[in-house]
Amino acid sequence: MKPIKYIAENRRDALWGLTVCSVGYQKIGPHEDYPPTGHHQEYLFRPEKGRVLQEYQLLYIIEGKGTLSTRKSGRHDITAGDMFLLFPGEWHTYHPDEETGWEEFWIGFQGTNIDHRTEAGFFAPESPLYHIGHDETAIALYREAIRTATRQEAYFQQLLAGIVNHLLGLMFMTSHNRELSASPQLPQIVERARSFMEASVEKEVSMPDVARHLNVSYATFRHTFKKYTGLAPAQYFINLRLHRAKELLRSTPASIKEISYRLHFETPEYFTTLFKKRIGTSPSSFRK
Numbered sequence: 001m002k003p004i005k006y007i008a009e010n011r012r013d014a015l016w017g018l019t020v021c022s023v024g025y026q027k028i029g030p031h032e033d034y035p036p037t038g039h040h041q042e043y044l045f046r047p048e049k050g051r052v053l054q055e056y057q058l059l060y061i062i063e064g065k066g067t068l069s070t071r072k073s074g075r076h077d078i079t080a081g082d083m084f085l086l087f088p089g090e091w092h093t094y095h096p097d098e099e100t101g102w103e104e105f106w107i108g109f110q111g112t113n114i115d116h117r118t119e120a121g122f123f124a125p126e127s128p129l130y131h132i133g134h135d136e137t138a139i140a141l142y143r144e145a146i147r148t149a150t151r152q153e154a155y156f157q158q159l160l161a162g163i164v165n166h167l168l169g170l171m172f173m174t175s176h177n178r179e180l181s182a183s184p185q186l187p188q189i190v191e192r193a194r195s196f197m198e199a200s201v202e203k204e205v206s207m208p209d210v211a212r213h214l215n216v217s218y219a220t221f222r223h224t225f226k227k228y229t230g231l232a233p234a235q236y237f238i239n240l241r242l243h244r245a246k247e248l249l250r251s252t253p254a255s256i257k258e259i260s261y262r263l264h265f266e267t268p269e270y271f272t273t274l275f276k277k278r279i280g281t282s283p284s285s286f287r288k
Contacts, residue, residue, distance in 0.1 A: 005149040006043075013157040017113035020160040021055050023145045028064070028101040050093030055110040057086040058167060059094075060138055064102025068094040072125040078102075081133040083171050087118070087125045105142035109164050122172065130175035141167050189214060190228045193221065197233070201240050204264045207233045241265070242278055249287040256283045 004024035013019045022043065028034050035044060045051035050069070060083045068084050069075045070092040078084065078094070080102075086092050088110065096102035117123055132138065145163045148156050196213050197205070210233060211221040225233045241263045248259050260271035276282045 005146060007149055007152075007157075007160075009157060014111065016111070016158055016161055018109055018111035018161040018164060019157050020107060020109045020145070020149065020164060022057075022108040023106065023142070023149050023160070025103075025105050025142065025146060027103045028096045030101045031098055032101060034095050045093070047093050047095040050091050052089060052091050053086060053108070054088050055108045056088060056114055057106055057108045058164070058171070059084055059086070059104055059106040060132075060142065062103045062105070062134065062139060064096055064100040066094060066096035066100075066102050068092070068129065070125060070128055073128050076129050078129075081131060081135075083130045083132055083138075083175075084128045085123055085130070085171075086128065087123075090125045092128075105139070107142065107145055107164060107167070109161075111161075113161070113165070114168075117168075123168075130171050131178055132171055132174040133178070135170070135174065138167060138170055141170070186224055186228055189216065189221065189224050193225055193233065194236075197237050197240055201237075201244050202262055202264075205237075207237070238274070239278075242275060245271070245275060245283065246279070246286065249283055259283070 004022075004026065006022045007020055009019035009021065026036060028036065034047060043053075061078055061080055063080050065077070065079045067075060068078050070086075070090055072090060076084070084094070096104075114123075141163050145160055148159050148163070192214055193210055196210055200210075207222065208218045211218040214221060216224075222233055225231075225236070229236060231239070245259055245263055248254055248262070249256075254262070256272065257268045260268040263271070265271035265274070272283055275286070279286060
C-alpha cells in the first residue's frame with residue numbers, strides 16, 4: 001500500500017458532490033524534517049510560513065503531538081487522538097513537536113457536498129479541532145481510502161466520497177458525544193424522556209409532565225433534551241405522534257378525525273395541516 005496518493009478528478013466525479021484530491025499517511029520521528037520529501041509540489045509548505053489550500057483536508061493524529069494555527073481560530077496544541085479540518089482559502093500551518101514527532105493520516109477533498117455542510121454551520125473555520133481519541137474505525141477508513149486511491153478502479157471516487165462522509169460523520173458525532181459525556185446525567189435524562197414519550201404517544205401528556213416524571217425542572221429538561229438531540233422536546237413528541245399517525249393510516253381503518261383525536265391533536269384540521277407540512281402530503285393521500 002502506497003502511503004501517499006494524489007488523485008486527478010474529472011467533471012463526472014464532481015457531479016457526485018464530493019471528490020477526493022489526495023490521501024496519505026506518514027510517520028514523523030523526533031527531529032525529522034517536516035513536511036518530509038515525497039509530497040506533490042502543490043502541497044509542500046514551510047511550517048514557519050504556512051500555506052493556503054484550495055480544498056478541504058481532514059487530518060488525524062494517532063501518535064505524538066504538535067501544533068496547529070489558522071487565521072480564524074488561532075493556535076491549538078495537538079495531541080494523539082485529535083482530528084482537525086482545514087478549509088479552502090484559509091491560511092494555516094501545523095507541525096509535529098520536535099521531541100516527539102507524530103503519526104498522521106490525511107485526506108483532501110472538495111465539492112458541493114462539504115460546501116453545503118459548511119454553509120449550514122456543521123463545520124466552521126473558527127472551530128477546526130475535534131477530539132475523538134484513538135478510534136480504530138477512523139484508522140481503518142483512512143487505510144481503506146489509501147487502498148482505494150491506489151487501485152483506482154472504475155468509479156473509485158464515489159467510494160472515496162463515501163469514506164470521507166463516514167469520517168466526517170464519525171468525527172462530528174464522536175467529538176460532540178465526548179463533550180456531552182462530561183455531564184453524565186445528560187444521556188440518562190434524554191433516554192428516560194424518550195422512553196416516556198414513546199410510551200405516552202397516545203396519551204394527553206405535556207412536556208412539563210415529562211419533566212415532572214424525570215424529577216427535573218422543565219427548563220433543565222428542555223435545555224438538556226435540545227442540546228442532546230437538536231430538537232425541542234415538544235417537536236420531538238410531535239414527530240413521534242406523526243410517525244404513529246402514519247402507522248395508523250397504513251394499518252387501521254380509523255378515520256382521519258378518529259386518528260387526530262386518538263393522538264390528541266387540537267383539531268382534525270390542525271392535524272391535517274401539520275401532517276401535510278411535515279410529511280409532504282395529506283393524511284388521505286398518504287393512506288391511498
